[in-house]
Amino acid sequence: MSLSPYRGRSALARTAEVSYYVDYAWHGKGIGSALMQSAISECPRLGKKVMLAILLETNIPSIKLLEKFGFERWGFLPEVAKISGRLCGHLSYGRKI
Numbered sequence: 771m772s773l774s775p776y777r778g779r780s781a782l783a784r785t786a787e788v789s790y791y792v793d794y795a796w797h798g799k800g801i802g803s804a805l806m807q808s809a810i811s812e813c814p815r816l817g818k819k820v821m822l823a824i825l826l827e828t829n830i831p832s833i834k835l836l837e838k839f840g841f842e843r844w845g846f847l848p849e850v851a852k853i854s855g856r857l858c859g860h861l862s863y864g865r866k867i
């Protein structure tokens with residue numbers, strides 16, 4: 771789990787990009803939820819008012835996790851990535867704290 775500055779610009783200092791990875795062997799065990807709850811809880815202490823997640827549209831487990839924690843789809847870039855020979859889009863999910 772990581773909360774990173776979004777684009778490194780002072781105008782965006784109140785926004786954090788959230789990134790996470792849970793090994794497939796550990797999916798469905800509540801680890802992603804625990805990590806996300808921790809990250810959300812840390813945002814006020816860090817002065818973050820907005821969280822953004824950027825992911826591929828094929829990443830259904832992450833979409834479900836984000837939506838579980840109140841993130842909404844804020845953007846979509848179609849066919850910007852190629853995975854295993856297949857074009858897919860890039861999603862932006864956001865949540866205000």
